[in-house]
Amino acid sequence: MTCKLPAVIDAGVAAGHPATTAAGIEILADGGSAADAAVAAALASCVAETVMTGLLGGGHAIYYDSATRRAHNLDCFVAVPGLGGESGDLELTHLEVPFGEEVVHYAVGPASCAVPGLPAGLVALWEAHGRLPWPRLVEPSLRLAADGVEFPPAHAACLAMLAPVMTMNEGAAIYSPGGELLAAGERLEQPGLVAALGALAEDPSSVYAGSIGAQLLALSNERGGLLTQADLDGYAAVWSEPVAVPYLRLELLTRAGLSHVPETVRRLPRLAGLDESERALVLVDVLEAPSAGGGDTTNLVVVDADGNACVLTSSLGLGSGDFLPGLDLHLNSMLGEADLVRRRLEPGTRMDSMMAPTLAFGGDGLVLAAGAAGGTRLRTALLLVLAGVLDEGVSAEDAVARPRFHPAPEVVNAEPGVDERALATLEAQGRTVRRWPAQHHYFGGVSLVSRSGAAGDPRRNGAAASLR
Secondary structure (H helix, E strand, C coil): CCCCCCCCCCCEEEECCHHHHHHHHHHHHCCCCHHHHHHHHHHHHHHHCCCCCCCCCEEEEEEEECCCCEEEEEEECCECCCCCCCCCCCCCEEEEEEECCEEEEEEECHHHCCECCHHHHHHHHHHHHCCCCHHHHHHHHHHHHHHCEECCHHHHHHHHHHHHHHCCCCHHHHHCHHHCCCCCCCEECCCHHHHHHHHHHHCCCHHHHCHHHHHHHHHHHHHCCCCCHHHHHHCCCEEECCEEEEECCEEEEECCCCCCHHHHHCCCCCCCCCCHHHHHHHHHHHHCCCCCCCCEEEEEEEECCCCCEEEEEEEEECCCCCEECCCCEECCCHHHCCCCCCCCCCCCCECCCCCCCEEEEECCEEEEEEEEECHHHHHHHHHHHHHHHHCCCCCHHHHHHCCCEEECCCCEEECCCCCHHHHHHHHHCCCCEEECCCCCHHHCEEEEEECCEEECCHHHCCEEEECC
């Protein structure tokens, strides 16, 4: 029997690390809006989840204002650098990195760093929808930076794969103290972030017009990066209208882009009533995606007591391997992300992104707020979970935790627990199936707050909590 769902969503937070979730809940409990809590949680993620994201990266968000019943997208993704500078070929360091069962090509180095957008996006969220003073929103992340934060198993596994970049320069002192890679359960210590976040608390524009921006430009100039003062001066986060897509009897609001979420939602079949084998086979056909690439990303979701909602996805790419000395801020590597470079890069323009923060509405209001990390697997992870909750009636926690598959042209990747009859059928049809030995962050990281509960992705050691 299906239980009757509540008419409204409980206020809560879901994110990629327990400390990120706790920061959001703290701000909600202090009377903050969904925007306030999202800003605080995002800043906390820039301390607790630095193998996935960072302050010098970029992101996309969607915000729903319950008073006006309007939702808007916020583009704070990275921009192409080089305004007022000399053009030339990018001098990148090329690496082959084992990514679970895949070997992925990365290009890093200072010239891979695009213009950061996340700091401007957080300020834009706060200015448009915040209630609490800006310094209050920085407090949880400042405490984390001062105290250190527990390094969870999924992050340790990610670090082990990405060690050649994360320990390339200044990162060695952070991620391999004493010459040994940080292990699960140890404390991630980044004392420089105290100074960085302190500067941000005093001056929200410090990444663009203050002390952090000055150090970023100095390092970029010293090491052959492309950033200019004109890049920082010209950057602005941009609000826009979301893309509306009908799904079942609901309306999804999301964004267009490389994820192709709107187009794919329109092709989703009905899943209610299908067995596991039928479900897997029909979804493989709909969700087949380009070959897998890397990239590290995180996502957070907040709903406040007034029904406002915010979904924010952010990333550094892999990270360039360069850190601002004394501040422990990792430069992004977006110009080296082959999956994102689909057109000529013109200075000042936004780079493309697969991010797709999403809201679902029924006739009686907000039903679900969700987003995902995962590069080319982002769309698959997000839509498997959305369809599970909205069509199949699975709880948020079960939909996020259940086994995932990701169909690419060359191979169908499958976690343990994906229906074996379906996988055998795919092999009989001539498809190659790669059976992964365990759940893996390759299959994305979904955060979700909905009427059926809230969930953070176990593949990222994510967490969710409600405001009680």
